[in-house]
Amino acid sequence: MINIQNVNKYYGKHQVLHNIELEIPKSQIFALIGPSGAGKSTLIRTINALEEIQEGQILVDGISVHDKKTDINTLRSEIGFVFQNFHLYPHLTALQNVSYSPIYVKKVSKKEAETRAKELLSSLGLGNKVDSFPGQLSGGQQQRVAIARALAMDPKIMLFDEPTSALDPEMIKEVLDAIRKLATTGMTMVVVTHEMGFAREICNQIVFMADGKVVEVAPPEQFFTQPQSDRGKDFLNKVLNH
Amino acid sequence: MDYNLDWSVIPQNMDAILEGLWLTLQISALALLISIPIGILAGLLRISRNHFISFLATTYIEFIRGVPLLVLLLWIYFVLNQFLHLGAYWSAIVGLAFFSGSFIAEIVRAGIESVPRGQMEAARSSGMSYITAMRLIILPQAFRKVLPPMASQFIILIKDSSLVSVISVADLTLAGKNIVGTTFRSLEVWTFIALLYFAMTFIISQVIRFLEKKYKVAE
């Protein structure tokens, strides 16, 4: 479903992605893990063209994401993206945050879009926050609104870039639970995360990155018990024993 | 100081004063209405990723900002007017509108740039086009941030409109000049005119303050 083929990306002369090859099949959940600066955010952001690439190509359902001829707005409306810092629209209510893109991009009627937005918010435990502004919500609530906003477009793929890293510990669970629930629906997902337990529990594959390269791709059990690479061993030692 | 105040000069010349006031209001309001779209457009074009478009907008903004309004008005009236036949009234409005527009452009640009980058990214990620994202997500947030500097700009516009008297537009200032010319009551007339200008700008600043409050609650 997502085909990343020999992707290279540079910031000026500095190369941040090296020959990335990755195939993510439908309904699979991939975790991107690795040390800070490894290029995880950069890679996940290339999948919906928030970042450009200089070489290689990325196919989503066979459509080349970075091809100038591709209708990027239509493609993006099928790929949900959840940011570390939520990026909710502060001037709009939770309901408007969730229903705007269905209304203005998909041209769904306002009534229909708002009904669906309310359902989504309720299913994420936010039924009583429909009319709240982001500034009136906790971090965990904001992130759940952001997840609802992404789901409102009925995406085929969900991308998460450290969805819990900006949250206080007591709010992490509510957001992880929302993602867990999504995992049971067969959604194709890519999650950048530092939550190793979570990655191990819900993911089909762990993609370990370091220095702009994919160092290792393995099922969680294998990666967490017998990492093949030295970088992987090193990384696990650091994160699991701190 | 041996000067007898005589305020009767004001009611005696009320018609001329009100006519001048009315003209000042008209010119300021029309210039304002025209300068807002000019300013928003120029501000948006300036941040365009197309270098040529951005260059054109920058040239307009920097050039107008670098020329005194007085000179701009004289140039429009005595030079541009030869070709476009605007007349004094429209020369004044066009001059004020383009002058004010260049400042509004910079306010708009600063307002847009003050909206965090993540807002545009979030909007584009959910499939909105650049223009839709600007319209629904970025500009409404920028609007709240630009209200105070916009208020200052509108107040400056009203005050600057007093310069149009040099191209013989019979605004409030010219009315004052004419009345003083015949009655020699400088103190009373100019004090009253000053108060009228103050009243206009005061009302504007109150309206904007009200708008600021109204939109603050929403966040």
Ligand SMILES: Nc1ncnc2c1ncn2[C@@H]1O[C@H](COP(=O)(O)OP(=O)(O)OP(=O)(O)O)[C@@H](O)[C@H]1O
């Ligand atoms: N806009 C940018 N301009 C220049 N260099 C950048 C830019 N964004 C990221 N980089 C560089 O690219 C490399 C990869 O960064 P990236 O943010 O993808 O790492 P990451 O794996 O997501 O790290 P973290 O775990 O800290 O989020 C880093 O060396 C970073 O300094």
Ligand SMILES: [Mg+2]
């Ligand atoms: Mg990152």
